[in-house]
Structure formats: structure tokens, C-alpha cells
Amino acid sequence: MSYTIYTATGCTRCKIVKQFMKENSLDYVEHDMKAEGKEAFQKFYTANRKAIFRGQDGVEFPILTDGSSIRQGIGASIAFLHSGKNLDGFFSVGALHKDWVDGIQVSTGNSEYAAEFLEVLHYLKGNNMKLQIETNGLNSQILQQVLEAGLADVMIMNVLGPRELYSRILGFDVDIADVEKTLAMVIRFPEYRFQTTVVPVIRQELNPPKISYLTTKEIAETAKFIKEITSSIKNPYLIKIWNPKETSDKRLKTIDPMAPTELLSYRNLVRAHQVFAEIEKA
Template sequence: MANTIYSATGCARCNVTKKYMGENSIEYEEFDFKAEGKEAFSKFYRENRSEIFRDKDGVEFPVFTDGKVIRQGVSVVIGYLVAGDDLQGFIGRSELHGEWLDGINISGGDPAKTDQLVQVISYIKQSGLKIQAVTIGKNSDVLEALLQKGLVDRLIMDVKGPAELYLDLTGSPVDEDDLKRSIKLTSTAPEHSFITTIAPVSRSEGTIEYLSPEEIAETAQLIEEASGSKKNCYTLCPFDPKTSGDERFSSLEPLPASAFFKYRSAARRYQVMTEIEK
């Protein structure tokens, strides 16, 4: 089956995708949902409803298929056209609209695919979109490559906690030098911030408890030491056991709002601009 793009009149991200395909001699058939292609897309959507993302604002365009897979969103589609599925860990669905594009997870992909990632983001950024990326402190070489080329407009670093707790918090360990280097690089981004979710961890005695204020203070101190500054934008975020998807936490009660002030006070010893997510 030939390549097919489902687009929408006035969709700038659709135009970027079609421009890329045209410049790279990738043939495709287009159906405009807001014009003559409405019936064709409606049929395609009914047949593939479970694979097409739709929220309260409607379907995110462009939607692309080559007859084997369905890909959605400008970065995901171009990423697939450049490298097949090799960039899936790096590039996900964007939740931002207008001039901003997110869904770029620097820690999520294979560093060996950095050149392809740079190629995709460079093309999208040249189209006029602004890039928001996230990192949890892994793949600092990838982060450096993107920053050196000026490809990240806004960078959010999710410091999960002290390095020794990363295995429990994320399912895989982190190299402490990689983590510290990521913090330092993040602090050089044009617009950057740090966040930490006060998440539950499994303790050695078999209990499950939230990160302690002391562990949050240790995390804030890590940010200070690695970035060389006490004045980073740092936000503490609540953890919702009901939406975590982890059965271990199904009976866990959320931290009461009043508890966050103790965490903020602990963090402000090392990051004076610490705030609680509202």
C-alpha cells in the first residue's frame, strides 16, 4: 500500500511533514479531513480507532500510514521516515500546541541514534516550531549534542531523587557522573527548570514509603553541586497513586498538601527558588 497522510486544512504541522516528504522524494496520497478527505479519514478512523490518539480537542494531525504502521504527529512521523522505529524511545506524542512541540525524551532512546535524532529535530526546528525536551539524567552526550546545535528551546530535567534510588524509582540505575553532567548541561539551556516528584520507594525492610524530606534535600544539594547554583527553578510535584499504573501503590494514600511545606523547606537549603507544583 502507498504512503498516506491524513491532514487538516490550516494544519502547520501537516505542512511541515508534507514538505519533508516532498524534499526527500517520498510519494504519498493525501486526504484532507476538513475538505474532500473527510469521508476517507472517517472510514480509516473507524477501522483503526485504537491506534489513533484523540483528546477533547480532537485528533492530532498529521496521521500517517504506510500500510504497515500508523504514526501520528509531525515529530513521530518524520522520525519514522528517517529511522523507522529506532527513534521511538526519543520521540513521542506532543501534548503542546501552537508553536511549541514536546514529546522529546533525551533519556529514552539509544545514544547510537543521536545523529538521526539531530536530523529530525533540526528539520522541525527549521520549520519554526520551538522544541521542549525532557531528561531524567541519562544520555548526557545526546543532551550535549542537541544543546551545542541550539536545538532545545526549553529543557526540563526530572531529577528522580538521589542517584542511589534511581533503580527503584525508574526501574534502571543511573551513572552518577552522567546524572551530574546532565544537571550541569541543563543549567546552560536557554530556558530550563528542574522538577522532582515526591514518589514512593521500596525500602529495604519491605515497606513502601514516600521519598523523605531529607532525600529531597539531598536531591536539591545534588542540583546545587552539579549546576554550581542555588538559584535554579526547582519544583516539587505530588505523586498520585491512582494514576501511577503500579499495583504496588494502589493502597497508598497521597501525601497531604500540608506535608509539602516540610519538603519545600528542606529543598530550599540548597535550591532557594523551590516551589510546590500547584
């Protein structure tokens, strides 16, 4: 199989992905979008605009394609080269730059491919990249291996809500013991942060069912959950605002966005359990 890689002059991440392909005898064609490949990239970008993420700082490189699938960023590209689509749940496009790699999620990958996931992390670390990894509490057994191998420089746990709402927020039954194991483990990483997004929840117990945001009391219960498992009220904790554009649930897209100032009332209650709680800046 032959690959096409779109790069940018001076891009260290691009060099690492090309190095991986050379080490594994993978054929590829390169187009440098800042040099001779500018026209080729513009044509590719125009044809695949919906599949390519463009952030505030522009398009993240490298972009890799085998002619049918597209992967963007160093983590997602190496994971695809290493294991095809098997690791898609673990890697996505990141937002960090220089020697940092993010877009790595422990909880949403298939645990059957944990060994391959760890191999990719080892490769990234072996090339002097720093890794920011996220979890929502699931796949604690994989997180344990990440911790023991020293593969994460920063660990972010998205604590979705209080115990009793975890399954409802995720949309499937959750073993809360798995989440508790992760909570206890996160504080052992070199740098970590807990965070909770104030998401809308479908209240099935009401007649008729209604959709409403997590309440201030429920977010406070989430902070209390963290306190109980970590035995600390001094964890870094961020309260985030929900973005309707990030959901695929059509029912939730009808909810009006919350004003950033509304998060202040959440923070006030949360600080009874996590004194360093802050709200996301608009």
C-alpha cells in the first residue's frame, strides 16, 4: 500500500511520521504545502474540506491518506500506519503544538488493542514528544499501564457527573468501580486536572421526559465524588461550558447554549468540595 503525506516545511511532527514510514518500509509520496506541494495540497483540501480539521492556528500537519481514509496529526497518523483503523477510538486531531501531542483518549478506544495503543505511545515518547492524555474513567486497566510505563506527561480526567448519572450521560451502563479506580490513579501522574462539562441530560424520570443541564447541585456532587475518592479538596478542577456543535444527538442540539456567566453559580457550590475549582474562560 502507498500513502500520501501532506507536510509543512520545518514540521517536526511530519518528520517523525515520515521516519516511522521509512523504518517500516512503507511507501509514500510527500507534498510540502509550503513548497512544491502547495497546489497539490490546495486541491486535496478543497476536495476533502469536511474531513480536515482547521483550528484557530490553521490546519494541523501532517495529513496522511491511503486514498480512501484520511488521518490528521502525528498521533492519529502513526496510529493508522501502525494498526489501520483499530486505534481510531484512541487518537484524534490534537490542538497542542511544538513538542506536545494531545487528542489521545484512553477511554474511547477498544481495549482489545491496548498493546498496540501503548506501542504508539512509546514511539511518540521515544521521539521526545510530550503526551497529554484524557480519560472519562473507563478502561482503567489501560490507564494503569500508561501510568506504570510513564507515558503521560499530563493527564486530564473528564469526570462526567455524579455517580448516579454517569451511565445516563454516556448512554450505556457503566461500572462505576472502573471510574473510581481511574479517579484514584489520575492524581499519581506528574501533572493532572479534573474537569466537568455542564452538559444537558435527558430526564427520563419526568413525565413527559425533559432535557435540562446538569444542576449546580449535581456538579457539586461531582466535585464531592472526586473528593471522596482522592481524599483531597485541593485538586485542580475546571468547570466547562457545553458546546451544542460537539454533540451528534439531535435531541440535544435543540438546547440553547448556556451563558458563560452562568458557570459562576456552579463554581460557588463546587468550591465546598474542590477549593481550586475554576470556570472555563469564554
